[in-house]
Amino acid sequence: MKARVVVTLKTGVLDPQGKAIEGALASLGIAGVGGVRQGKVFDIELAQPDADAARETLKAACEKLLANTVIENYTIDIA
Amino acid sequence: MKARVVVTLKTGVLDPQGKAIEGALASLGIAGVGGVRQGKVFDIELAQPDADAARETLKAACEKLLANTVIENYTIDIA
Numbered sequence: 001m002k003a004r005v006v007v008t009l010k011t012g013v014l015d016p017q018g019k020a021i022e023g024a025l026a027s028l029g030i031a032g033v034g035g036v037r038q039g040k041v042f043d044i045e046l047a048q049p050d051a052d053a054a055r056e057t058l059k060a061a062c063e064k065l066l067a068n069t070v071i072e073n074y075t076i077d078i079a
Numbered sequence: 080m081k082a083r084v085v086v087t088l089k090t091g092v093l094d095p096q097g098k099a100i101e102g103a104l105a106s107l108g109i110a111g112v113g114g115v116r117q118g119k120v121f122d123i124e125l126a127q128p129d130a131d132a133a134r135e136t137l138k139a140a141c142e143k144l145l146a147n148t149v150i151e152n153y154t155i156d157i158a
Contacts, residue, residue: 006120021121021144030140032133035124041085042100045114054111061109065100 001046001054002079007067008039042066051078080125080133082157086146087118121145130157 009015018036025033044061048054058076067074088094097115104112123140127133137155146153 008120008122018121024144025140028143030136030143032126032136033123033140034126037122039120039122041087041118041120042097043087043116043118044112047111047113057109057111061104061107061112064107064109065103 001048001051003044003046003054003058004077004079005042005044005058005062005066005074006039006077007042007062007072007074009037010071010073013071039072040066054078080127080130080157082123082125082133082137082155084121084123084137084141084145084153084155085118086121086141086151086153088116089150089152092150118151119145133157 015037017038021036021038022033025036044058046054046057048057055076055078062074062076063069094116096117100115100117101112104115123137125133125136127136134155134157141153141155142148
């Protein structure tokens with residue numbers, strides 16, 4: 001079973017990396033970009049055949065390792 | 080208009096970061112994870128009201144800055 005976890009910064013948390021990308025795009029002549037926020041994506045292969053068990057595993061993985069829940073949100077999509 | 084760009088490593092390209100996460104999850108006692116590949120996600124706010132123009136802008140941004148197309152794939156989702 002495959003799953004995708006997306007970790008993004010919470011609203012209001014400063015994202016200097018996103019700001020740098022915004023500036024770089026402008027200096028490359030790519031106009032019309034109003035804002036950029038960067039996050040992380042994890043494509044995870046799971047042994048569990050059951051979607052509920054897989055979701056529990058991924059939730060534990062996010063809480064313990066993949067996301068810093070003080071400043072980041074995560075979403076889990078199981079394919 | 081909001082868009083999400085996801086940049087992932089191409090199949091066959093080694094992902095030491097993903098391997099490290101896999102090892103860390105195992106040592107945290109989270110079982111059943113067969114493989115992890117890490118990528119990047121960009122949430123981009125666009126000024127263009129037209130989806131086609133927005134897609135062209137994002138394609139240029141990916142080719143020039145966001146993705147290294149030698150080793151990475153990108154997908155563009157416009158909301």
